[in-house]
Amino acid sequence: MRRSRFGTVIAGVCACLLVLAGCGTGEAESVRPGGDLVLARAEDATTLLPPTTTQNEDIWTLQQVYETLTLNRPDGTGVEPGLATDWKESKDKMSWTFHLREGVKFHSGKKLDADDVVFSLDYARDQDDDDNLWASEFDPIKDVKKVDSHTVRIDLKQPWGPLPSYMALFAASIYPDDFGGHDAEYMATHADGTGPFSVDSWKQGQSLKLKKNPDYWQKGVPSLDSATFNVVTEDNTRRLQLLGGQADINQEPAPLSMSQLSRSQDINASAFDSTKILYFNLNNTKKELDDPKLRRAMSYAIDRESVVKVVYAGYAEPATSFISPGLSGHSDEVDGSEFDMDKAKKLVKESDHPDGVDITIQIPSGVADRELLAQIAQQAWEDIGLSVHVQKLDDATLTTNRTKGDFQVQVSYATSDVSDTSQMINFLSVTDDSGIRSGYANPKVEKWAKQAVAEEDPDKQNELYAKIQQQVADDAPIVPVAYQKALYGVSKDVVGFRPYVLGTYGLKETKLKH
Incomplete structure (x- = not known):
């Protein structure tokens, strides 16, 4: 197995970084009801109608409302x-x-x-x-x-x-x-839920403000008067706003900025357990990517160990499957995530595209880790004979392109929305007409997925999940890269904010010091 040159570029980058646990413990006597929480995030919501989106910014917002x-x-x-x-x-x-x-x-x-x-x-x-x-x-x-x-x-x-x-x-x-x-169409911009917060205002592309639901069925919550999600596309600007007090929470700070945040006495730089997986979404319906051999070659060409060190500063683990270890159905026996450039080059020559293909990786503008990951993949895939371009797009365009299948490769991530493993199976591998729109459809995977949800024996169910994970690795409709921690920079004036393992968070438990 060859060592990637990227591993030597920034050797030991994660050695000096701290993973701090917990957010805003605070002193009980300084916490009183009320306050206006400000969260800075890279992307805006796109809709207020839940079933019409797969974007996490929408999900995180709507789970406070619905x-x-x-x-x-x-x-x-x-x-x-x-x-x-x-x-x-x-x-x-x-x-x-x-x-x-x-x-x-x-x-x-x-x-x-x-x-x-x-x-x-x-x-x-x-x-x-x-x-x-x-x-x-x-x-x-x-x-x-x-x-x-x-x-x-x-x-x-x-x-x-x-x-x-x-x-x-x-x-x-x-x-x-x-x-x-x-x-x-009306509900896409006018929510009517039963949640602890309702939508107060939405300046699309700028900010979305939630206000306290005074009639919420659970007494005593929420404590906050409001929560505002400000769109701040640049990682560094979000970091500076948190340090300067313009924001209380920096949602998903760049991994390489976590050490800077941790040096501030006023900030908790926290990494939480998560089911988050980062991956390259390959559009299997495009003629350039319609051959499993070529897609598998792209997977072999990614040095996941170096990516974790260089891009994610150690706040992640190399992905061996598209199912996170945080889910019960994860298999440790999947073959296909190793870094092997010789295998990769051989598979390209054996594929329907022995002379390579011309592909474009779409990434969100202003998100440093996605850009660096795309650059690493660009060089790795060019080393096996592909011609690769990187295209930066605003999030709304990325979402539209994914929904319409108007892409070749996108840098994406997903977290499980339910506690059962079958949801990630369906979302990431049974996706011919839904989910991530990769266009992948394998009858064996679909059959095993249906058998698994009807299976009552956990061991037999996990055997089916393992077969699915290996088949997906063989077909490589997506390229899993890393299992990442949920990263947040949080002011120490914030109390009770703790993201859930499944990737979301509930602001009804959050309070502010006064």
Whole structure:
């Protein structure tokens, strides 16, 4: 195995970096209700309608505004009651019954009832709507029925044990029946949820402000009066705003800036456990990337050990599979992530494109680690005979391109939205018409995925997941690169902010010192 030259460029870069744990512990006597939290992030939200997006900025925002029947536990181990207080599987395992929490109101004032849940889940699983990017996630559902005003039954096509976990998926958010008399286009810019915050204002491309929901069903929260997400595209500007007090939280600081943040007495530079995986999304439908041999060659050409050191400053681990070790179905036995330029060059010559191809990597503007990763891949792939270009685009264009399949390669990342491994399987490997739009479709993977969700024996289920991971490594529809920690720079005036293992966070627990 050859050593990448990138490993020698910045040797030991992570040796001097600290991973600090915890955020804003603070003194209880200095914390009082109220305050306006400011978060600086690189990208704006794109929509307020959950099932029509895969962008994390949308998800992180909408999970403060909308709620689901179940809620993910912060440690990622399962779900707990949300808008449903309890649920039960039928004896024949072909249906689940959910009992709804009483006294819950939407931001518009309407009281939550079963009709709202039936409408919302039917909308989430509508596969005839091209804008619904998550419908296939709910394919095992046959029907959603109202039992009474506060009881809903979900009938299945096949036994589906993970269903309560999928009811915590943000795409299963609950809206008023018939969108309260509006349409999907209206809801894309006007949210009406039951969450601890409602949308106060949205200056697209600049900022989105949430305000406290005074009628929230859970008493005593949220503490904050408001939370504002400011769009600050440049990593260094976000860092300076945090250090200067213009922002309370720097969301996803550049890994190489973490050591600078940690030197400030007023800042916690924190790395949290996460299911986050960074990967190159390859459009398998493009003729340049339609051969698994070429795609696998691209995977062999990436020196993941050096990427972790150079790009992510040690705040990551080399990816061996597209399933994070934070999920129960992760396999340690996957063959295909090793760095081997000889294998890579050989596979190119054996592929349908022995003379190489011309490809473009699309990346978001102003995100330092994505740019550096793209540069490393560009040089590595050129070394195996490809012609590679890097194109910087604004996030809205990147999202549109991905949705329409108008890309060859994008630098992307994903975190699991539910505690069950099957969700990442569906999102990243059963993606011919949904998910990341890689265009990948392998009948064996689809068959094993369906078998896995119906399998009750955890060992047999994990065997199926391992087969899927190896097949995906062989086909290389995506190139997994690294498992990254969730990075945040947080003012020490912030108390109680701690991201969940599944990658999201709840601001209803967050407080500010005064």
